[in-house]
Amino acid sequence: MVIQHNLQAMNSNRQLGITTSNSAKSQEKLSSGYKINRAADDAAGLSISEKMRKQVRGLDRATDNSYDGISLVQIADGAMAEVHDMLHRVNELSIQAANGTMSESDRWDCQREIEKIKDEIDAIHDRTKFNEIPVLQGRTIVSDGVEIRPARMETVTVTEKVWRKIKVPKKEIQVSGGDLPEWFMNGVDQESLNAGVMKSTYQAGNGNTYVSTYIDLAGFDASKVSDLDGKGFYATCCAGCRARYSIKFSADSDTNSSTMSGNNRIYTVGIQGAATPGELMDRIRKATKGSSQLGNPNNHYTWFEKDGTKLIIYDSSGNGVNKASETGLFGLGVATEVVTGEEEKDVLVNETHQEEVRKDAEYAKIKTLLHNNIDIHAGTDADMLNKIFIELPYISTDALNMEDINVAAPGGAEESIRRMDYAIAYVSAERSRMGAYQNRLEHTVNNLANVVENTQAAESRIRDTEIAEEMVRLSVHNILANAGQSVLAQANQSTNGVTALLQG
Template structure:
């Protein structure tokens, strides 16, 4: 019998501590209703549960997003319902005006109502908003096409004295990429003189026109590409030719500067060298992305003999819109004494020094000379002909651009993770976009502008003309087309709304099932945990009683001392 260590008491004490801790944990779980209150309760389960919680909250928010999307759609569709009503009334008025029982005064009264109804359609399109976002003015249309195509074409030709004729030619090919769809475009060139620069008209059909400054002819490079049923671009080129010593031509439009000065060309045939600089003073175009710029040349050269070529008499540059980055300057110099032709390409974004500078000796070295250019994604190559048979030497930079248009459609996040969204394009539902008014007038529209934006009293557009039987009859067809367009837009909105309703149902089901799985990981089984609590509580009380008994055992030693 020992008295220094009461092993029975120590064991009872240890067991009582274990039971007390287990009883406390059970009480904690019963109090919170959670099986996992800290990472120590179930480390792996905690990580899995938190991931599920993130998905659940994301699904719930996505469901709310879809509901907000439905509200936005209902706002737009409700506004278009009123637009439909207005158009139906306008069609009714056009039918009435088509009847020759109406005199000029009667049709004038009908015209007044047509004007006001057209202005109201503009007001609806300009003011319909959801959360301060305009819905029907075309801001969120996916048909936003790049206004300016980034194209480079430098056509440099000079007349070599006493040399036969030879011409280099090439084709322009463009790939327009919009939402993954590519449309081809091909340009073919002709040359002439006496042409001034034109301008770009921004409307449904964008046209770049050329006007003749002198009566020497015109220059046309025709090509059309079409992005969709409503948007196309026709370019008819830009060209300038200097034929007379002492002339100075200057062009500055859309950030592109071009000048041929008197000092450089005055009496060019008597000078040792002549120079032309084609410099781009770039201004960034809004909402324009240009990428993957490539150039491909396909030359068909004629044989010629240029051994006697010595003097450059004429020089011409052709440019369509903007050049891409990487080609800021093209310079050609001809030195008659040294019988050399120097061609330099410069990029002012990198430095003012030439990126490529090639000197070709007139005569032997001019044959089969190849020059490569590759900078900032712009690539081209040209090779001199084996023999020159022309007094004209032409250099073209044949180029291929790929252009990505900007998608301005609305995006609804309808999932808990990345790339789980859907897009909605809202078309322009104002009167001019519907074809029932025109800012430029024209056939079928009134000569005077009496249609406003709807938000002020300033007339900006001409309404449909219903002043005669013929014009009123044409207006019926035009208004019917507008009704059909609004019907298409409303049908699209209704289809998207139905889709979003199904999306909400799906998200709710997914969230519910994932919540059930997360509950099995995180929540406590109350009945089972109550059983554990009762067991641990009883064991703790029993251990406490046994500890009291064990503490009494050493007192038996006192009996031996009596």
Template sequence: MVVQHNMQALNAARVLNTTAGSQAKSTEKLASGYKINRAADDAAGLSISEKMRKQIRGLSQASTNAQDGVSAVQTAEGALTEVHSMLQRMNELAVQASNGTNSESDRSSIQNEIDQLTTEIDRVAESTKFNETHLLKGSNGKKTVKIDAHDAGLEGTLTQNTEKATFTMNKLNVGDSVTIGGTKYEIGAKSVAEALSTLKVDNTTTGSLIIDGKTYELTKDTKSDEEAKITFNDITDHAGHGSTIQYNGKSVTVFAKSATVDPTSFAATDEKVDINNKNLITAQKAYKLAATEFTAASNIGASKTKATDAEIDTTGSQVKLTLTKGEAEVQNDLTFNLHVGSDADMTNKINVTINAMDSTALGIKGLNVADATGKSATYAIDAIADAVSKVSAQRSSLGAIQNRLEHTIANVDNVVENTNASESRIRDTDMAEEMVNYSKNNILQQAGQAMLAQSNQATNGVLSILG
């Protein structure tokens, strides 16, 4: 029996201290709700869970970023909805101004509303903002853009690239009719002989021939005494310069002649108009008129540099009118990136590009419908149609981005939810399991305290020996 070393008490005290430490950790886990409160609790688990926390918090912010992106896109698209409405009204006004029943004062009134709508489109582009960012104004700096050409309502095919536009039309022959700028023209014959050749009338032809409204029956007789009959050789006795000859449903008019004008001397490249009828012209004059209208229609919206005068090429099987497209100076596109991921990966960027949407960029700056003839109003219809198409394309792009962002948000939120679940399994306390540990340690602690007390009483027996 010894008194210097009470091994039973020391053993009980050691176990009690261990139990108390376990009880303290169990209490901490139950109180905090975390299974890992310090690195010593689970070094590997702490490292894994902190990486998960980084991903969770990064993705949560990415979801917010995407939602802000949706709001910005909706703001821009909503403003463009109203721009669309104004363009539709401008189209309605241009169609109205194109009607020949309008007087110049009528078109002037229409022009006033066109001007107001143009100004409002510019104001919407200037004032539409999200978080102090102008959405429809473009970004700093300017660029030069080419203005699309228009066919001026001519019959043919328009093709264009980034620099030039070419309008291809069929060649015009004697007797052909063509409408240019709303006016119908006829290609005249230089002589009666050319008219008859065009109509395919010769000395073997029979049938009815109408000369200046009077009908004759063609006969092969060398001489006809009947007034209603005529031989091929006698046609020139009844028709001359200025006459209109009809045969087999087709009509040809011969240019008039004067002391100073001899149509028989007209060359193929001459631009001539009949001295008595401004609608009777040569083919080359028709090409020139078409080129002028083609150029005028293609100049709408060209606020910086006008289109060059269309060049006429008649060397091929068809006539080609070619011009260099006009230009306008507009603001650079607005571009911003939405970061929708937790990592510094460029694939987590969603690019949003919004073109400048003011009247200059839309090609309707200075739109005029107030001319006397209504031609400008007619050409304005095509320019407005192009503007509507540009706004439609931009709205379509914004709608596609919005749909993509909504899918992005759904995906990110799903990843956050699943990663949270994984992080919870690593770091959160299983309260039921920990309560079992807590109860166990509580019992062991009470037992340890009792055993320590008993062990301390065991050395009291030494006193009985001394007594």
């Protein structure tokens, strides 16, 4: 028995301290309602939660922004509704003044009322505002338009481009020619390094016949790459050009290069990693590309094309050269373009039709107007996808072409009636546009509410305390604390035996 160290009491005290700490954390979570009260509670969860809180609060503000936009649009619509009523009254007065039973003084009475209506339209233009922002001054007048003429219907020819399926001749190049392989037993012929010309049979050019030959590469695979190192073949351009193109393979590289030998060009084709005839042909065609085409050396008439496992080499010049009976490097041949049937292709064609249009612009004295926008920020990010641009209407007697209306003047009433057609249609179009903005903003609000609700639910699962679960944990901690206190008390009594021994 020892008295310097009471290990039982120390152990009981340590466990009681842990239980007390856990109990305090549970009480904190229950009293605050949050299971994350500090970063140490859940470091990753805190980061995710704060990001979601930023989004939720930003979206709440975006919702308020959208509601402000709706309020602005409704103010504009309400003001234009009053303008509509006034325009209908002007139209009514103009029709009244156009009647032959009206005296001149009667027409002046109509005109005086119209003048007051014009004054009120401009007053509404000036004083209709939302948060000190004018809502009916969305555009700036910069120049005058055309003279006033009666509207008329006119038949015009309209041309538009449309896609149509049309049948076209299906053509292909049919080739007869030579062969080479036995895996290119020949190297690059030495004549190509000098001024030689590949000997092939030339056919009289008629636009459809080409000098040609081919190499069948059906036996090529990855095992042949090393065999081709340093080997190759050559082709030529037409008899008039007489240029030679030598193809030399390099098995240790996958890059291409070219050099000149006199007037002739030598292409080094990197074939490292090629494994199929198609890959080998692609390497050859890429190495011999011209400025914009594959397999067209230096934009001359020589072409390299793929046809299954065959590399077709032909001269497309169509020159009327003399036919020569000569033998090429690996045979001679002819490529002929033949029609093998028909095929459908989508082609963009011009189609015209007659259409009746109303020539409004020729009678409405419209001014050139520049739109001003107000943007509603309806998202949490700074990019333009989060902005809804509202093109504000411009309503004034100037824009409505009403400034010089005078129903008391000869012919003025009829002119006023014509102008009212335009003015009423103009305001109707602006009100429709504002209505479309309001509908869009209401849809935006509905979507924002959905995003906020579901984001808030996700954040709650991370951050909020589940009260029932935490109460269970607190009860367990309390029971353990009581037990720990009892055990600690008993451990502290364990040294009583030492006292009894000393007394004895």
